[in-house]
Amino acid sequence: xxxxxxxxxxxxxxxxxxxxxxxxxxxxxxxxxxxxxxxxxxxxxxxxxxxxxxxxxxxxxxxxxxxxxxxxxxxxxxxxxxxxxxxxxxxxxxxxxxxxxxxxxxxxxxxxx
Amino acid sequence: xxxxxxxxxxxxxxxxxxxxxxxxxxxxxxxxxxxxxxxxxxxxxxxxxxxxxxxxxxxxxxxxxxxxxxxxxxxxxxxxxxxxxxxxxxxxxxxxxxxxxxxxxxxxxx
Numbered sequence: 001x002x003x004x005x006x007x008x009x010x011x012x013x014x015x016x017x018x019x020x021x022x023x024x025x026x027x028x029x030x031x032x033x034x035x036x037x038x039x040x041x042x043x044x045x046x047x048x049x050x051x052x053x054x055x056x057x058x059x060x061x062x063x064x065x066x067x068x069x070x071x072x073x074x075x076x077x078x079x080x081x082x083x084x085x086x087x088x089x090x091x092x093x094x095x096x097x098x099x100x101x102x103x104x105x106x107x108x109x110x111x112x113x
Numbered sequence: 114x115x116x117x118x119x120x121x122x123x124x125x126x127x128x129x130x131x132x133x134x135x136x137x138x139x140x141x142x143x144x145x146x147x148x149x150x151x152x153x154x155x156x157x158x159x160x161x162x163x164x165x166x167x168x169x170x171x172x173x174x175x176x177x178x179x180x181x182x183x184x185x186x187x188x189x190x191x192x193x194x195x196x197x198x199x200x201x202x203x204x205x206x207x208x209x210x211x212x213x214x215x216x217x218x219x220x221x222x223x
Binding site for chain 2: 004031033041
């Protein structure tokens with residue numbers, strides 16, 4: 001399976017601190033994506049990084065990708081209580097023309113006021 | 114745009130009953146998929162479709178059927194519900210590399 005694995009499983013921080021989550025995967029990918037899921041809701045796409053990119057920014061989000069180590073990290077700067085959610089990485093198989101996504105188990109982030 | 118909609122939001126079934134989970138999208142996306150999410154697990158792909166009339170199996174297809182008669186709709190059918198199918202089900206449509214998820218259906222099979 002190419003399923004990504006997030007680390008840590010749970011992260012608890014204070015507002016204003018930075019949150020870093022990591023994702024490792026097993027095989028070659030076309031791209032890696034990060035999604036957020038608020039409790040009881042569907043997943044929301046946050047950011048996508050392609051296999052030929054090393055870093056990408058979107059607002060307070062910074063994603064890095066190291067294809068040699070088959071790993072990615074998501075950094076949320078200046079966290080807010082509203083960032084409390086589960087965060088999932090998803091990988092798109094390089095060998096698949098259909099772009100199927102494989103999701104990890106997620107990191108539960110709690111940001112305390 | 115309503116995006117991806119799913120009905121019902123909650124459902125309780127008895128073992129052996131059948132039902133259909135509805136999914137619709139108004140973004141004219143060709144690619145749609147169904148996932149299930151279990152506690153402590155990521156999402157697992159059940160079935161997907163790359164366009165009207167074309168469907169294929171994902172990682173965990175057993176016990177589920179799908180059809181795709183229109184671009185908008187992608188229903189998921191449980192033929193004979195089992196307790197192992199208790200889960201939260203998400204439908205998604207895709208544009209390029211980004212997937213758009215519905216709000217989910219929480220299904221309990223007793």
